[in-house]
Amino acid sequence: MSGAKPRLTTAAMIASIASEGQKTKAAPFGHALVALAETRPEIVGMTADLAKYTDLHIFAQACPDRFYQMGMAEQLLMAAAAGMAKEGFTPFATTYAVFAARRAYDFICLAIAEENLDVKVVCALPGLTTGYGPSHQATEDLAIFRGMPNLTIVDPCDALEIEQAVPAIAAHRGPVYMRLLRGAVPLVLDEYGYRFELGRAAMLRDGADVLLISSGLMTMRALEAADALRKDRIEAAVLHVPTIKPLDEATIVAAAAKSGRPVVVAENHSVVGGLGEAVAGALARSGIAARFRQVGLPDAFLDAGALPTLHDRYGISVSAMTTTLREWL
Amino acid sequence: MSANAGLPNEPSLAERARRIRRNALRMGEIQGQGYIAQALGIADVLAVSYFHALRYHADDPHWEGRDRFLLSCGHYAIALYAALIEAGIIPEPELETYGVDDSRLPMSGMASYTPGMEVSGGSLGQGLGIGVGMALGLKRKHSGARVFNLMSDGELGEGATWEAAMSAAHWKLDNLVCIVDFNNQQADGPSTQMLCSEPLEAKWDAFGWFAQRVDGNDIDAVREAFDRARTLDEAKPRVIICDTRMACGVPFLEARERNHFLRVAPEEWQKALRIIEAEAAP
Numbered sequence: 131m132s133g134a135k136p137r138l139t140t141a142a143m144i145a146s147i148a149s150e151g152q153k154t155k156a157a158p159f160g161h162a163l164v165a166l167a168e169t170r171p172e173i174v175g176m177t178a179d180l181a182k183y184t185d186l187h188i189f190a191q192a193c194p195d196r197f198y199q200m201g202m203a204e205q206l207l208m209a210a211a212a213g214m215a216k217e218g219f220t221p222f223a224t225t226y227a228v229f230a231a232r233r234a235y236d237f238i239c240l241a242i243a244e245e246n247l248d249v250k251v252v253c254a255l256p257g258l259t260t261g262y263g264p265s266h267q268a269t270e271d272l273a274i275f276r277g278m279p280n281l282t283i284v285d286p287c288d289a290l291e292i293e294q295a296v297p298a299i300a301a302h303r304g305p306v307y308m309r310l311l312r313g314a315v316p317l318v319l320d321e322y323g324y325r326f327e328l329g330r331a332a333m334l335r336d337g338a339d340v341l342l343i344s345s346g347l348m349t350m351r352a353l354e355a356a357d358a359l360r361k362d363r364i365e366a367a368v369l370h371v372p373t374i375k376p377l378d379e380a381t382i383v384a385a386a387a388k389s390g391r392p393v394v395v396a397e398n399h400s401v402v403g404g405l406g407e408a409v410a411g412a413l414a415r416s417g418i419a420a421r422f423r424q425v426g427l428p429d430a431f432l433d434a435g436a437l438p439t440l441h442d443r444y445g446i447s448v449s450a451m452t453t454t455l456r457e458w459l
Numbered sequence: 460m461s462a463n464a465g466l467p468n469e470p471s472l473a474e475r476a477r478r479i480r481r482n483a484l485r486m487g488e489i490q491g492q493g494y495i496a497q498a499l500g501i502a503d504v505l506a507v508s509y510f511h512a513l514r515y516h517a518d519d520p521h522w523e524g525r526d527r528f529l530l531s532c533g534h535y536a537i538a539l540y541a542a543l544i545e546a547g548i549i550p551e552p553e554l555e556t557y558g559v560d561d562s563r564l565p566m567s568g569m570a571s572y573t574p575g576m577e578v579s580g581g582s583l584g585q586g587l588g589i590g591v592g593m594a595l596g597l598k599r600k601h602s603g604a605r606v607f608n609l610m611s612d613g614e615l616g617e618g619a620t621w622e623a624a625m626s627a628a629h630w631k632l633d634n635l636v637c638i639v640d641f642n643n644q645q646a647d648g649p650s651t652q653m654l655c656s657e658p659l660e661a662k663w664d665a666f667g668w669f670a671q672r673v674d675g676n677d678i679d680a681v682r683e684a685f686d687r688a689r690t691l692d693e694a695k696p697r698v699i700i701c702d703t704r705m706a707c708g709v710p711f712l713e714a715r716e717r718n719h720f721l722r723v724a725p726e727e728w729q730k731a732l733r734i735i736e737a738e739a740a741p
């Protein structure tokens with residue numbers, strides 16, 4: 131029988147994206163939605179057996195009569211959210227990114243997006259944010275959703291941005307897909323005097339040697355990588371692009387056109403069909419032939435394992451990203 | 460053939476279930492948390508499956524004549540690994556690697572990782588449909604093998620389950636057995652409060668299935684239900700709804716509320732293991 135075993139540090143359950151000692155905020159989405167709901171009586175919360183795991187339980191506790199537990203039925207969740215919207219309500223519908231993108235796609239597409247209905251699809255576990263393996267790793271959610279007409283897509287970086295994005299996506303009339311970081315979410319952008327604006331990219335720091343373009347949690351990694359590169363006398367600019375669609379092409383093109391610096395797009399997503407290819411298309415259409423690279427997940431079904439291990443393995447940890455950038459530059 | 464051919468020195472099904480619980484607890488201890496309550500709850504059903512009902516060769520998990528056991532609820536992998544270890548399909552020392560990087564035993568069951576794991580079931584609600592196809596395929600090959608699909612009660616919420624249920628009856632799949640673990644638990648709370656599927660037996664019956672509902676922690680009742688499902692001479696699929704108790708066999712864990720994903724303190728794993736060890740046949 132096993133005695134007192136040393137705690138394994140490589141356990142699959144290490145699933146936090148916060149690094150040691152990083153400032154965090156608890157359940158920013160849930161709290162922001164509760165605050166917003168006070169003045170927006172038409173907002174309702176809906177989920178498919180994942181309230182606790184999408185921070186919607188905060189809303190369910192605060193506004194029990196405006197919360198709809200639909201059971202583990204993602205297709206129903208999206209169809210019913212469409213129905214609610216047709217009756218004048220604004221549902222925030224939550225599940226995991228894989229189940230919205232893969233299982234419920236057709237329902238989001240036809241029942242919600244085609245009629246431009248006011249449904250906000252908010253999904254935890256975007257990209258590679260769980261070690262559970264391909265069933266839970268939404269490595270291609272952006273690729274799937276970018277092709278959907280009418281849909282606005284948001285990939286917030288941290289707790290501050292989630293708090294600000296919630297009222298902003300509610301103010302926008304029409305369907306939105308938002309990638310969600312849940313639980314203890316890192317707080318980073320408060321140090322940059324940042325304000326989220328739907329549809330706008332923001333230059334968080336400038337630098338002449340390389341332009342890092344990123345979204346979601348990769349923006350905090352890009353900022354850390356930029357710090358690390360400074361020690362090698364490489365000055366990196368970081369352009370944060372929280373709205374994936376519609377893409378702020380003007381800001382991206384202007385930043386890439388400046389000083390002929392190479393462009394690296396970093397995303398918590400497959401290199402196929404995400405921000406990287408969206409940026410590449412924008413640059414090509416504008417006739418900008420910058421040196422171009424992607425830091426992103428390979429076009430493959432990824433391994434199961436501990437999240438830090440996997441982020442290193444697939445090149446999206448700060449250290450893996452910094453190493454790659456040093457090699458390229 | 461099944462590892463249990465009723466030989467006089469064979470451990471009883473109750474002893475098999477006890478060892479499955481022990482294996483599961485030892486794996487749970489590695490991670491310190493997880494789907495241990497489900498594993499303890501379904502151990503009796505797995506004991507009957509692997510030591511009474513299923514035909515397989517432990518040394519050849521891909522044997523063409525095997526009965527196919529699909530773990531639709533992939534997060535129950537810890538339970539199935541515990542049974543596969545007891546069945547000799549996975550070597551016992553490997554349980555130390557449960558959920559560890561590069562292990563063959565990931566937290567969510569995947570066919571490409573583990574011998575004896577027929578499907579990758581983490582996206583819930585897919586198993587029964589795959590089972591329909593395998594049952595059709597086996598009939599096409601004139602194989603006498605059966606398909607057993609184990610699903611959780613949460614999967615009853617997925618529309619795909621009922622598409623498959625209707626299809627199985629349409630195709631008269633008498634070689635398909637569906638086992639529903641009715642533990643009345645889902646991620647957010649009790650299943651009956653999430654999306655109530657009752658009256659469940661009547662539903663399956665109306666869908667054209669031979670339906671039985673038993674206490675899933677009463678080994679004799681489970682064994683008899685499996686026997687009826689296997690011997691029924693009617694051209695229809697069979698479902699066994701098993702009412703199980705989360706964490707069955709470890710009272711202090713059974714008493715916990717919210718037990719979809721249990722966090723268990725280090726000393727509590729040993730306490731739980733001692734309770735299970737104490738039940739060992741002398």
Ligand SMILES: Cc1ncc(C[n+]2csc(CCOP(=O)(O)OP(=O)(O)O)c2C)c(N)n1
Nearest residue numbers: 179202581582583611612613644645646719
């Ligand atoms: C299609 C799908 N939706 C959601 C999930 C997330 N999820 C994992 S387990 C679970 C609970 C489902 O109920 P059940 O399997 O009965 O839970 P348990 O008995 O294990 O507590 C959920 C919602 C999933 N894995 N697959």
Ligand SMILES: [Mg+2]
Nearest residue numbers: 611612613644
């Ligand atoms: Mg259940």
